Amino acid sequence: xxxxxxxxxxxxxxxxxxxxxxxxxxxxxxxxxxxxxxxxxxxxxxxxxxxxxxxxxxxxxxxxxxxxxxxxxxxxxxxxxxxxxxxxxxxxxxxxxxxxxxxxxxxxxxxxxxxxxxxxxxxxxxxxxxxxxxxxxxxxxxxxxxxxxxxxxxxxxxxxxxxxxxxxxxxxxxxxx
Numbered sequence: 001x002x003x004x005x006x007x008x009x010x011x012x013x014x015x016x017x018x019x020x021x022x023x024x025x026x027x028x029x030x031x032x033x034x035x036x037x038x039x040x041x042x043x044x045x046x047x048x049x050x051x052x053x054x055x056x057x058x059x060x061x062x063x064x065x066x067x068x069x070x071x072x073x074x075x076x077x078x079x080x081x082x083x084x085x086x087x088x089x090x091x092x093x094x095x096x097x098x099x100x101x102x103x104x105x106x107x108x109x110x111x112x113x114x115x116x117x118x119x120x121x122x123x124x125x126x127x128x129x130x131x132x133x134x135x136x137x138x139x140x141x142x143x144x145x146x147x148x149x150x151x152x153x154x155x156x157x158x159x160x161x162x163x164x165x166x167x168x169x170x171x172x173x174x175x176x177x
Contacts, residue, residue: 004087005091020116033139038150041119041170045102045169050175050176050177051163051175051176051177053095053173053175054095055106056096056105056106057094057095057096057097057098057100058092058094058095058096058100058102058105058106058107059088059091059092059095059145060091060093060107060165061090061091061093062088062089062090062163062175062177063088063090063091063147063158064089065086065087065088065089065154065160065177066086066087066089067084067085067086067087067160068084068085068086069077069084070083070084070085071088072085072128072151073088074128074130075128075130076129076133077126077128079125079126079128079151081115081125081151081153081154082153083153083154083156084153084154084155084156085152085153085154086122086126086151086152086154086158086160087149087150087151087152088112088114088149088150088152088160088163088177089114089130089147089148089149089150090109090147090148090149090150090163091145091146091147091148092109092140092145092147092148093140093143093144093146094141094142094143094144094145094148094158094166095143096138096142097142098142099139099140099141099142100139100140101139101140102140102163106167106168107165107166107167107168108165108166108167108170109148109150109165110124110127111165111166112124112150112163112164112165112166113163113164113172114150114152114154114160114162114163114164115160115161115162115163115164115174116118116154116158116159116160116161117159117160117161118158118159120158121164122152122153122154123152124150124151124152125151125152125153126150127148127149127150127151128148128149128151129146129148130144130146130147130148130149131147136141150163156171161177162174162176162177163177
């Protein structure tokens with residue numbers, strides 16, 4: 001299990017290291033400007049999002065869902081969907097009272113899935129980190145929280161129903177959206 005975590009973390013670090021960070025997220029002018037959404041301020045949906053699990057010194061919570069356009073300008077990159085982006089915002093918090101690394105946690109976020117109201121499953125296509133990516137290789141301090149947006153390339157008009165993460169046994173843990 002830990003080998004999969006290290007492999008997924010290494011893959012994420014390689015992807016991020018290839019990106020050129022910018023000081024400020026700006027919308028890129030294009031012919032599809034109407035479909036462009038800035039994810040630096042993803043708002044929670046109007047209905048309550050059920051989903052906070054506090055286990056073994058870690059709290060994982062789904063903080064919002066947004067149905068975005070075909071193009072999203074994030075902090076580090078521009079993302080373009082084949083159809084449209086459904087964005088799920090997640091926050092991870094160290095509740096242990098001591099420094100700890102996410103790669104030793106009971107959950108694995110890189111294999112997250114979105115399930116729509118018809119039961120269709122979608123893999124996360126992109127991940128937008130809402131914190132300084134230099135922290136990826138550093139442990140969480142006590143009480144520290146970091147947020148991430150998971151981007152799912154979905155058909156227009158779907159209704160997000162569940163967000164699935166994997167636990168330490170690699171079993172799916174559903175968060176009701």
